[in-house]
Amino acid sequence: MVDDWIAHTPKSVLAQNFGLNESVFSTIPTPDPYILNATAPTNPQLSNSTSGLFSNSSYVFHNSNNSASVPVPGGGGHLSIVDSRNFPIAKTIAAAIVTLSPGGLRELHWHPNAEEWLYFSKGHARATTFIGGANARTFDFSAGDTAVFPDNSGHYIENTSQTEDLVWIEIYKSDRVADISLTQWLALTPVEIVAQTLKLPVSVVQNLKKQKQLLIKGN
Numbered sequence: 001m002v003d004d005w006i007a008h009t010p011k012s013v014l015a016q017n018f019g020l021n022e023s024v025f026s027t028i029p030t031p032d033p034y035i036l037n038a039t040a041p042t043n044p045q046l047s048n049s050t051s052g053l054f055s056n057s058s059y060v061f062h063n064s065n066n067s068a069s070v071p072v073p074g075g076g077g078h079l080s081i082v083d084s085r086n087f088p089i090a091k092t093i094a095a096a097i098v099t100l101s102p103g104g105l106r107e108l109h110w111h112p113n114a115e116e117w118l119y120f121s122k123g124h125a126r127a128t129t130f131i132g133g134a135n136a137r138t139f140d141f142s143a144g145d146t147a148v149f150p151d152n153s154g155h156y157i158e159n160t161s162q163t164e165d166l167v168w169i170e171i172y173k174s175d176r177v178a179d180i181s182l183t184q185w186l187a188l189t190p191v192e193i194v195a196q197t198l199k200l201p202v203s204v205v206q207n208l209k210k211q212k213q214l215l216i217k218g219n
Contacts, residue, residue, distance in 0.1 A: 001132055002186070003029050003198055005154045008136035009108065009128060013156060016105050016216055018183055018208060027199040038196035076104035076215035084175040094177045096170040103218020104166070106157035108182040114174035116149040123159060123166035130154040154182065159218070181212040
């Protein structure tokens with residue numbers, strides 16, 4: 001599924017998301033190989049960083065008391081979250097307000113707990129949603145548009161303007177905002193498996209960031 005998703009993502013977006021040169025992805029396999037010739041890791045080790053996927057981290061900032069948005073990893077914008085962790089009555093709804101700087105990228109990710117409803121309040125965006133089985137669609141959005149990303153569907157959001165911020169609101173039918181970063185997930189997977197599945201050099205996989213980047217600044 002990961003290779004299928006990556007194969008359906010523009011190489012320019014992959015390069016920005018992973019912080020690599022576009023040429024690295026020239027050997028990405030065709031979608032859905034399912035079974036491939038590979039070898040098991042010689043010395044698999046469990047990462048001591050897996051808790052970062054499930055625990056509160058420094059990149060989650062609460063917008064309590066109408067405080068201003070604060071920077072998040074990746075240097076590409078600001079994020080505010082309102083959910084049951086800072087607004088206890090929010091047991092069935094959670095929200096995030098995102099500001100993405102010009103040319104920025106909301107990194108490739110998915111939401112494991114709920115579908116994502118979006119309202120774009122400023123700027124121009126492009127997003128691709130991948131739901132598996134070689135099914136992917138790309139959409140362009142402007143201020144006033146809405147969108148829905150199914151739960152567990154891989155997607156990204158790109159600010160297509162080089163001069164204007166992109167601002168949108170996310171709503172989830174859940175008690176919290178949760179996401180899984182593709183880059184982080186791959187970085188915490190045994191190196192040999194990722195390299196063989198995606199046909200990438202081991203040295204490239206070893207340098208994937210183990211921390212979420214969330215909002216990546218434009219080039």
